[in-house]
Amino acid sequence: MSLFHVLGFALKIGHLFWMLCCWFVSWFVDNGIEDKSGLLVGSVGDLEKTKMTTMKKKNKMCFWNRISISGLKIPSFSYQFLGSVKFNKAWWRKLVVAWVVLWVLVSIWTFWYFSSQAMEKRKETLTSMCDERARMLQDQFNVSMNHVQAMSILISTFHHGKIPSAIDQRTFSEYTDRTSFERPLTSGVAYAMRVLHSEREEFERQQGWSIRRMDSLEQNPVHKDEYDPEALEPSPVQEEYAPVIFAQDTVSHVVSLDMLSGKEDRENVLRARRSGKGVLTAPFPLLKTNRLGVILTFAVYKRDLPSNATPKERIEATNGYLGGVFDIESLVENLLQQLASKQTILVNVYDTTNHSQPISMYGSDVSADGLERVSLLNFGDPFRKHEMRCRFKQKPPWPVLSMVTSFGILVIALLVAHIIHATVSRITKVEEDCHKMEQLKKKAEAADVAKSQFLATVSHEIRTPMNGVLGMLHMLMDTELDVTQQDYVRTAQASGKALVSLINEVLDQAKIESGKLELEDVRFDLRGILDDVLSLFSGKSQQKGVELAVYISDRVPEMLIGDPGRFRQILTNLMGNSIKFTEKGHIFVTVHLVEELFESIDGETASSPESTLSGLPVADRKRSWENFKAFSSSGHRSFEQSPPDINLIVAVEDTGIGIPLEAQSRIFTPFMQVGPSISRTHGGTGIGLSISKCLVGLMKGEIGFSSTPKVGSTFTFTAVFSNGMQQTERKNDPQNNNQPIFSEFRGMKAVVVDHRPARAKVSWYHFQRLGIRVEVVPRVEQALHYMKIGTCTVNMILIEQEIWNREADVFIKKLQKEPLVLSPKLILLANSVESSIPDAYCTGRDPPIVIVKPLRASMLAATLQRGLGIGNREPPQQKGPPALILRNLLLGRKILIVDDNNVNLRVAAGALKKYGADVVCAESGIKAISLLKPPHEFDACFMDIQMPEMDGFEATKRIRDMEEEINKRIKNGEAVIVENGNKASWHLPVLAMTADVIQATHEECLKCGMDGYVSKPFEAEQLYREVSRFFDSSSDTES
């Protein structure tokens, strides 16, 4: 059950295809080479070359054949191998589950792989975007820083380097405003001067305002509007101050504030003058705006310091401080807006100088995604560390591709699994169906057997009462009846007989179908059988005026071994059909050996109408056997292989209405007739031909026919028999056989006057059987002439009625003119009873003998005996009714009847006693055995089969065992031979009595050593048949 079968099937198909290819190619190669070789031979005519090509061809052929042979071998082997491996269902289910699990895993892996790929790509994108942003920010910052630095140099040059200063607040603010495009990141710049405490008063006076502190401001941040620089406290006394003197307009509010007083600023300022580089504050909320900002501070020195100057020197040289305010938030925003795809990512900037507490400089804190890229920012201040963190704004999109791919894989795998599952379940179902079908088939076969059994039983059951009916009718015929009554009874009897024969046919059909029909193997006289069949139909043929004739070839042996009954049945069927459908002309049965036919087949010309029996055209008989398998071209060789077998070919030719062409194909189908009207006009079941076909088949023959509508039909069949004649017997007496009753005609001579060779041949055949030598002449005159010149006497002249009617006058005149010395007997061969004999001939002469056809040996002999007055003796034995003969047979016989049923016992005993037998009864098999110990005192034993304790079979077996033992002893001379001393061995005829006459029982009877069986209740004929079989012979030995 399985995919393996499917695979096997696929292999098979592949193999077929492969074979086809091989075949095609080899064919192609062969043909191609053949063509070529032909061409070569034609053009060059060189023997060598043809040899070469043929060799090549052989090689190629070998090669291809080898391939095709190997191709043949392998797949068939594997197919068988696969086919023989059986897997159970559970195994398959597991396999499917494993398959599904495997593919689920594969699809998960695919999903994971694809989504990780996507993630990687996303990360890369983020990294590049983030780095790009960081770099730009850094660049711009650096640019701004450079400008701030440049400004510090400007201050040192123009404020401190010139006296008086070239820069005042107005100039500064104007200048810075106009150059602010160079510092895109700064929102404003301011300059604070270094003022020592000692210089404070001087400074305050010079500027016109006092230095104010800003730490208080930082502690209480105020709003922009409320900001009032005047309200700020003056700075307390410090060692030094850094008041803002110049400021860009955007940050003008810081003027006069002491930078050192701000915490961030102070640190920044100190760090800047110490390092001499730009220094950044931590981000803090800016004054007034309160936005996050970073201040970049540069120190302005009095003179140019070397790069390796110490911090102390730097502090000493410090003149002031320049600060740039970076409004990070707006700046970064501006920057990002310049870049593409700003929507997609979220940027945060942190000051991470203190690692544990990064200060956010830009960006919101909403966390969108776990994925984050950190890029370091270097703003030129090593002390401060900044970094940019980038994230995608949107969550990552659904991984559609990977999902689709994995889902697709999963779907395909599931589909495959489904297909496998469906296939497996389908195979299972088909197997179950097949199993079911097999059971149904068995049932149907059983039903068929039952049907046949039923038919057999029913037929048998009908036959029994019908026999009663027929018997009663027969008896009724013997009583005194008036004409009408007799007619009724005859009709009833004919109908009854027809019914019985129909039932027999149905029974035969049923037997054939159930395969129970077996042929006998007995010696029989073929010619006798044909005579019988002929007499059966003689009445009808005479009535119709149809000529009926039989011709059997000389070479057909006198005795054959086969089943005469079945052979007769075939013949009867065919002839019955023929006679049914023939209104005028003839029915001609010929029997030949098949070999004979072949010998003559070439010489035989198409038969002209004149050469047929009645002069009417007939169907071409050759066509009737042209389909026989055994006759095919090589056929008749096969017949010669088995000389002891006699192959007969029998043809039944008629000049009837023929078979319509459209019906010819179904002529051998059971219950099939040409048309419904046929059965109405001619009767019959249409079963006969089909039975005949089966019987012919059983006789190892074939049946065929040829038919021409309105001309006639010829049915031909062959049958195989064994030769019933001993070879020696044949040699000793080739001419005549053991038919002593015909011996009185031997040596006689007859002249047949007939112008139709076929008919003359039939006459010749029949007279020759009687030992009469026959001369055929076509005309009367010739007959007379022959008689005159003939050296030997002619005993009789046979004249066909046809000729007689035509030439009687001539004949009579001639006879009157020259009377013959020894006038032969004149015999007319007539077709019907009403033949007229001219009165002229009859006067003063014996009336001619009229033989009414069909000719048959016994009838012919009887008529001739009567007509010629020779051997006028009665047949030696009187054929009385069976009851009488039975009485003769059974009189005084001692018979044992064994039956457990008292009534049956009594009845059987009564029946046998009536025939004069001496009857002893036994009620059981055991008692029978005790009575039947050899030497037997009984002549026969009738044994019931079904008995309690010991049935008939068992009892018979035991009796046979005892007999065998005794026989052995007799052989060895141990036992005393009593009474019937001449008996070489003991064998008591044991007949089964049974109500059941089914074949199987019959066979069983024989198997157990019984000699036959009679049905219960006894029927005289059957009893006679069985009893006569062994009493005849035994009476010979005894008397």
Next chain:
Amino acid sequence: MDLVQMQKSLQDYTKSLFLEGILDSQFLQLQQLQDESNPDFVSQVVTLFFQDSDRILNDLSLSLDQQVVDFKKVDPHVHQLKGSSSSIGAQRVKNACVVFRNFCEQQNVEACHRCLQQVKQEYYLVKNRLETLFKLEQQIVASGGMVPAVELGF
């Protein structure tokens, strides 16, 4: 009743037995077996049949009334009854037996009971009729007549 009339009525009666299918041709054969050497053959056989059948029917009733019916015992009885009834030509009894045996094979207890009733019924019918027949015959013989040969009557 004069002799001729008696003979006529016997003939008619016998005929009716055949027409009703109670007897079949086997009974005729039985009658044919009767001759001078064995003048009471038919009545002997029939009496034997009655004795046997009474016993068999009794046994059958007993067997079928058992709690567990042993069909191996039932079947031979029916077989025997069938054999003897067919031997004397009691057609309807025989047919009932055939049906009975079929049900025995199927081991159908209920149907067997029904069949037994049927067989009994047929048996008593044939017994009744045959007894009447013999009575008529005896009357004829007693009044010095011959029992007419039945088989020619129809």
